[in-house]
Amino acid sequence: MAMIKFRRERCKGCGLCVLACPKNLLMVSSKINRSGYPVAKIDDMKSCTGCALCAEMCPDVVITVFK
Amino acid sequence: MKQTFKRPKALVDIPSHFCPGCHHGIIHRLVAECIDLYGVREKTIGVASVGCSVFLYDYFNADVVEAPHGRAPAVATGVKRARPDNFVFTYQGDGDLAAIGTAEIIHAANRGEQITVIFVNNTVFGMTGGQMAPTTMSGQETTTTPFGRDLKTNGFPIKMSELLTELPGSTFVARAAVNNSKNLMKAKKLLKRAFEVQINGEGFSFVEFLSACPTNWKMTPKQATERVQEEMIPYFPLGVFKGGQE
Numbered sequence: 389m390a391m392i393k394f395r396r397e398r399c400k401g402c403g404l405c406v407l408a409c410p411k412n413l414l415m416v417s418s419k420i421n422r423s424g425y426p427v428a429k430i431d432d433m434k435s436c437t438g439c440a441l442c443a444e445m446c447p448d449v450v451i452t453v454f455k
Numbered sequence: 456m457k458q459t460f461k462r463p464k465a466l467v468d469i470p471s472h473f474c475p476g477c478h479h480g481i482i483h484r485l486v487a488e489c490i491d492l493y494g495v496r497e498k499t500i501g502v503a504s505v506g507c508s509v510f511l512y513d514y515f516n517a518d519v520v521e522a523p524h525g526r527a528p529a530v531a532t533g534v535k536r537a538r539p540d541n542f543v544f545t546y547q548g549d550g551d552l553a554a555i556g557t558a559e560i561i562h563a564a565n566r567g568e569q570i571t572v573i574f575v576n577n578t579v580f581g582m583t584g585g586q587m588a589p590t591t592m593s594g595q596e597t598t599t600t601p602f603g604r605d606l607k608t609n610g611f612p613i614k615m616s617e618l619l620t621e622l623p624g625s626t627f628v629a630r631a632a633v634n635n636s637k638n639l640m641k642a643k644k645l646l647k648r649a650f651e652v653q654i655n656g657e658g659f660s661f662v663e664f665l666s667a668c669p670t671n672w673k674m675t676p677k678q679a680t681e682r683v684q685e686e687m688i689p690y691f692p693l694g695v696f697k698g699g700q701e
């Protein structure tokens with residue numbers, strides 16, 4: 389069991405986490421944060437392995453990982 | 456559940472000013488992770504350069520001196536010689552290190568100063584709006600090379616790692632990239648070695664990071680990250696040039 393959390397207010401919607409996820413679980417949603425950026429999200433948390441590659445790639449340390 | 460990935464302590468918890476998809480943010484975090492890993496936060500003195508990374512002093516939970524454009528290795532030389540027990544690093548863009556600061560980096564490396572240099576090569580002057588840098592690739596369009604860099608009139612993209620490798624004073628020289636997970640993990644290892652070289656008193660250490668600047672490349676973050684792989688790495692090969700694992 390693994391879980392990732394997004395700190396949405398810090399997300400810039402760059403999508404680098406989307407490219408990094410080996411299981412293709414992430415996407416940039418249509419939700420906009422206070423800074424005006426679309427924010428990244430995960431729908432299928434059950435498939436997340438907690439590998440943290442998305443978090444490693446995020447330039448803004450938006451993602452934290454729990455395992 | 457246990458938290459397995461979190462923000463390093465050495466990185467201040469404030470939003471960054473970097474553009475979406477800029478690799479500066481990733482490289483800042485990697486440096487902060489190393490500061491945490493080696494427990495040197497209380498004795499770290501960073502030397503900031505001029506460029507998009509100019510706000511180093513806001514982002515690092517450590518002491519930081521701001522150097523005049525290109526002069527970070529000279530300032531770091533003074534800091535380290537005056538305070539040899541401190542961990543001293545510079546963080547410089549390619550406009551800073553490879554254009555206005557070429558003399559300073561070459562002589563600091565050649566003197567074998569006991570400092571660590573983080574060199575962020577994004578093939579462009581980022582902060583000032585995308586002018587050609589010495590590292591700009593052949594044919595690359597910038598605001599000062601609107602028809603693409605012409606090697607005949609603008610010279611060749613300069614390979615700083617290869618240049619510094621030739622100097623007898625340098626101890627560790629490597630080039631890394633953070634454009635995908637595999638390269639990022641390798642980059643971490645190289646950065647660790649660069650830290651160890653200074654901590655062990657082995658000499659001058661230098662890590663060049665190939666970095667994306669989506670804004671001035673006029674690309675999406677995805678396109679910019681792909682450009683690092685397709686255009687930059689073939690010309691600026693990754694790996695250790697000098698002074699591998701102890």
Ligand SMILES: Cc1ncc(C[n+]2csc(CCOP(=O)(O)OP(=O)(O)O)c2C)c(N)n1
Pocket residue numbers: 505506507508524547548549550551552555575577579580581582583588
């Ligand atoms: C003495 C001096 N000359 C010129 C400038 C203008 N200037 C500011 S940043 C910069 C270059 C920044 O490019 P780079 O070092 O590649 O860093 P980046 O912004 O791409 O991270 C220049 C030329 C300056 N600040 N000081």
Ligand code: SF4
Pocket residue numbers: 392408409410411412413414430435436437438439440441442443453
């Ligand atoms: S932790 Fe790994 S599997 Fe889970 S979303 Fe991030 S990259 Fe994908």
Ligand code: SF4
Pocket residue numbers: 394398399400401402403404405406416427428445446447448449450451476
């Ligand atoms: S990498 Fe970070 S900033 Fe970029 S979209 Fe993903 S969570 Fe947001």
Ligand code: SF4
Pocket residue numbers: 472473474476477478479507577581582667668669670671
């Ligand atoms: S201009 Fe380029 S180097 Fe500067 S913050 Fe934006 S993407 Fe990064």
